[in-house]
Amino acid sequence: MRRQIPLAITFICGVVMAIQFFIPHQISQEIYRGALDWQMIIGGFVLVLGIGSLVTHHTGKLKHQRVGWGYSLVTLLSLAVMAIAGLFFGEMASGKPFMQIFIYAQNPIQATMFSLLAFFIASAAYRAFRARSFIATLLLLAAIIVMVGRVPIGAKIWSPIRDISTWLLDYPNMVAKRAIGLGVGLGMISTALKIILGIERSYLGGGK
Amino acid sequence: MNIYEKMMSIDRRILFLLIALSVIIPLLKPLLLPVNVTKEARNLYEFIDKLKPGDVVLLSLDYDPSTMAECHPMALGILRHCFSKGIKVIVTSLARPEGLGTAEMVLTQAVEEYNKKNGEDYVFLGYKPVPGAVILAMGEDFRLAFPADYYGTKLEDLPMMTDIKNYGDIKIVVTFAASAIVDLGWVVYAGGTYGVPIGAGVTAVMATDFYKYLQSGQLVGLLGGLKGAAEYEKLIEHPDMAIKGMDGQNVAHLLIVFFIIIGNIGYFLGKKAKASKGIGG
Amino acid sequence: MSTQIQSEEKGCLRWRITPLVVLIFLVAFCGRIWAQTPGDTLLPSPPSGVTAFDTPNDAGRNITINWELSPDDGKGRNTVMGYDILRSESREGEFVVVGSVVAGISTFQDDKVENHKGYCYKVRAKDHLSSESEVVGPVQASGEWYNTGRTVVLIFVVLFTSLVIFFVNSAKRGKKLYVRPIPGMDAVDEAVGRATEMGRPILYILGLSTISDVATIASLTILGRVAKKVAEFQSKLLVPCYDPIVMTVAQEVVKNSYLDAGRPDAYDEGNIWFLSRSQFAYAAGVNGIMLRERTATNFYLGMFYAESLVLAETGNIAGSIQIAGTDAVAQLPFFITSCDYTLIGEEFYAASAYLSREPKLLGSIKAQDWGKVGLVALIILGGFFASIHFDTFVNLFTVGH
Numbered sequence: 041m042r043r044q045i046p047l048a049i050t051f052i053c054g055v056v057m058a059i060q061f062f063i064p065h066q067i068s069q070e071i072y073r074g075a076l077d078w079q080m081i082i083g084g085f086v087l088v089l090g091i092g093s094l095v096t097h098h099t100g101k102l103k104h105q106r107v108g109w110g111y112s113l114v115t116l117l118s119l120a121v122m123a124i125a126g127l128f129f130g131e132m133a134s135g136k137p138f139m140q141i142f143i144y145a146q147n148p149i150q151a152t153m154f155s156l157l158a159f160f161i162a163s164a165a166y167r168a169f170r171a172r173s174f175i176a177t178l179l180l181l182a183a184i185i186v187m188v189g190r191v192p193i194g195a196k197i198w199s200p201i202r203d204i205s206t207w208l209l210d211y212p213n214m215v216a217k218r219a220i221g222l223g224v225g226l227g228m229i230s231t232a233l234k235i236i237l238g239i240e241r242s243y244l245g246g247g248k
Numbered sequence: 249m250n251i252y253e254k255m256m257s258i259d260r261r262i263l264f265l266l267i268a269l270s271v272i273i274p275l276l277k278p279l280l281l282p283v284n285v286t287k288e289a290r291n292l293y294e295f296i297d298k299l300k301p302g303d304v305v306l307l308s309l310d311y312d313p314s315t316m317a318e319c320h321p322m323a324l325g326i327l328r329h330c331f332s333k334g335i336k337v338i339v340t341s342l343a344r345p346e347g348l349g350t351a352e353m354v355l356t357q358a359v360e361e362y363n364k365k366n367g368e369d370y371v372f373l374g375y376k377p378v379p380g381a382v383i384l385a386m387g388e389d390f391r392l393a394f395p396a397d398y399y400g401t402k403l404e405d406l407p408m409m410t411d412i413k414n415y416g417d418i419k420i421v422v423t424f425a426a427s428a429i430v431d432l433g434w435v436v437y438a439g440g441t442y443g444v445p446i447g448a449g450v451t452a453v454m455a456t457d458f459y460k461y462l463q464s465g466q467l468v469g470l471l472g473g474l475k476g477a478a479e480y481e482k483l484i485e486h487p488d489m490a491i492k493g494m495d496g497q498n499v500a501h502l503l504i505v506f507f508i509i510i511g512n513i514g515y516f517l518g519k520k521a522k523a524s525k526g527i528g529g
Numbered sequence: 530m531s532t533q534i535q536s537e538e539k540g541c542l543r544w545r546i547t548p549l550v551v552l553i554f555l556v557a558f559c560g561r562i563w564a565q566t567p568g569d570t571l572l573p574s575p576p577s578g579v580t581a582f583d584t585p586n587d588a589g590r591n592i593t594i595n596w597e598l599s600p601d602d603g604k605g606r607n608t609v610m611g612y613d614i615l616r617s618e619s620r621e622g623e624f625v626v627v628g629s630v631v632a633g634i635s636t637f638q639d640d641k642v643e644n645h646k647g648y649c650y651k652v653r654a655k656d657h658l659s660s661e662s663e664v665v666g667p668v669q670a671s672g673e674w675y676n677t678g679r680t681v682v683l684i685f686v687v688l689f690t691s692l693v694i695f696f697v698n699s700a701k702r703g704k705k706l707y708v709r710p711i712p713g714m715d716a717v718d719e720a721v722g723r724a725t726e727m728g729r730p731i732l733y734i735l736g737l738s739t740i741s742d743v744a745t746i747a748s749l750t751i752l753g754r755v756a757k758k759v760a761e762f763q764s765k766l767l768v769p770c771y772d773p774i775v776m777t778v779a780q781e782v783v784k785n786s787y788l789d790a791g792r793p794d795a796y797d798e799g800n801i802w803f804l805s806r807s808q809f810a811y812a813a814g815v816n817g818i819m820l821r822e823r824t825a826t827n828f829y830l831g832m833f834y835a836e837s838l839v840l841a842e843t844g845n846i847a848g849s850i851q852i853a854g855t856d857a858v859a860q861l862p863f864f865i866t867s868c869d870y871t872l873i874g875e876e877f878y879a880a881s882a883y884l885s886r887e888p889k890l891l892g893s894i895k896a897q898d899w900g901k902v903g904l905v906a907l908i909i910l911g912g913f914f915a916s917i918h919f920d921t922f923v924n925l926f927t928v929g930h
Contacts, residue, residue: 073385073388073392076378076380076381076384076385077381079378079381080376080377080378080381080382083377083378084377139349142346142349143349143353146313146346146349147313147316147349147350148313149313150312150313150314150316150346151313151314151316151317153314154314154315154317155317157453158267158271158500159263159264159267159268161504162263162264162267162500162503162504162507163260163263163264165504165507165508166258166260166263166504166507166508166511167511169508169511169512170256170511170512170515171512171515171516172515180508180512183508184505184508187501187504187505188501188502188505190452190475190501191475191494191497191498191501191502192281192282192283192284192475192494192498193281193498193501193502194501195284196281202284206286209456209459210459210463213456213459214459214460214463217456217457217460218460221460
């Protein structure tokens, strides 16, 4: 019973929403809008679950002084400060503490994390782009052509490189992505069908 | 360790330091390298340029602080273009809650530059979770997804929104994002289901993903990364942070290529040296 | 003499004709201006061929009105500036304007009607005067129960579902199905064993999407199988989650896997926790875990965005074995350069079936393969027909709104 009910719910909801796609009638649209509304409502409520898990995890680490408990303290303090700033001193309005912390702390930190990509791209490219085989050489050449061709200075160094890099992106790259995309699409449909029809059940917990 | 092995295994901290310098130095001492405009950027620019004063566009600023460096200049460029032509703008932010702050920042900057009035020249709808649901709801009626704007005013009380019901009253939707909201959200739902023209400004790493939509006509135009932002700044003749940032990008790209070449030279010469040692010894 | 007379006559004729020609042009020109000015009493020609019908494939409350352009729209007197569309509830009733379009447009959709109620329409061509078409109707709006524009999608869904059911049943009946080796999944045992030997934990990242994303569900199915191996090898599994709902599902999945492996006592719910819903805060948190815990093996299976390289390179610095799989095509190059094994595209969706070797699941992979064969055949046919400009074939696959 514990598994039958979720499987039945999955089957009914999956089939109903699949059929709904082909029915433009008002009743079908009402069902669809209802499903969307429920998605939006649930999307808001799940944050409560998440915060509960976060607090439990980090207070546990603090209590037992496990390795890295200092970071847990920072996490909990940051959560408290932002919550207090938002709840009691006005949320995202200009000049308010919440907005100030957002603009001067969160924005730069997130932008900094993203900028790590520049460094990691350099180290990954340096390590991975070695002409160890024919295919590796092709990869290396394509990477160099696209990297140089996509910046304005590339055209100054050798003018055809811009057109070659555009051709590489528009044709071989596009073809490969579309091919992978077709496979992914079929895989997604197959996985969704397996779940709706109850063939794949491990997401419920357990193999059988 | 011989010279070839050293060339193949340069400490990554040295690589990181050189990359940092390659970006910082051109910012302090600009090289003023020219920017070429691609067809996809020009298509988006021309579409917006052909709009008339009073036309309404929807800008969805679906990025957050992490991708601000690339998406913010694009969004600002298009806002400036719209406001300078008297085009009215509806702004929303759907991808993440943090995007709300960045959306308000860029909108406030453009509004102050062009002295625009809330409710008459622009409307800021704010953020709602579950972007797919919101995009579809706006196709029926904006009021379904956003009964009031971000500041709490009902949409029917905003003069600009009197004749605006859904995508049928919008000339184009331009989304600025670093996620699948562009294709799985806007292109499929808004463009595919409701037929509204879609433009996109995305991070450089994602730009190649969307060429297929350009080719099929599902995207009107595309701005890719900081370069796309620089192209748009050049087209609207308003150079700003994107054009300034391109110098650093130019040098960094060349530096990475240099590292790759050094690594490969070390690899091949090292292999040769090993082989000749083997033959000799 | 006669030549002189002829020449004089010609000159005289020229003098008479030229002013006449000029006069004709002046009359025509002024007539055009006059026609556009309020003194002009000439009406524009009315539009003709007006038809009104229930807009197809919609939820109702919408009537489409089409007409042929007025002969004075863009041609003829070229005075028509636009059209008004008028509606009444009966042919003799009062008509009100429900919409307007500019010249050159010959269609309008009236979306302010009620279902199953009769409406009559006429179209008015206008310059500074106007003339109306004949009245058409009554016509009623209603919602349709089937969208004919999506028939091709329905056909493909039915075909593919039939294929899946056919191969699953074949597998159930005991037919042996061959699936080519997937190196990333073959390496799972080795990766888990390595972690056990080194006494270091295994890190499993479910991606940065929600439970409604098929990639996340596929990752959860693989997590169940990996968790069972981890339980059998008596190692430690860490699963920091991006989404709270995914976290609750992951906790159930891992708990049941430990139960299946006969090691319920080893299950620790604290090892599967919510980290952050902010993309780079999550990436920073995971990086910290990798570097502090010195994880021996990292699994990146699910939907990833720009943080993929940040995660993979940090794992590289930490010296972990890394197995990645995603359907985010843009992130595949980063995983390929930084990870030891990468599942590309549909290999990721096949991984759960591959690990379990359950016949029913292997059957679905076969269906995917044959579906792909069908798609390739259609692409080849479509390319050929498009090359010879035979559009009928390509148009068969057009999907309506």
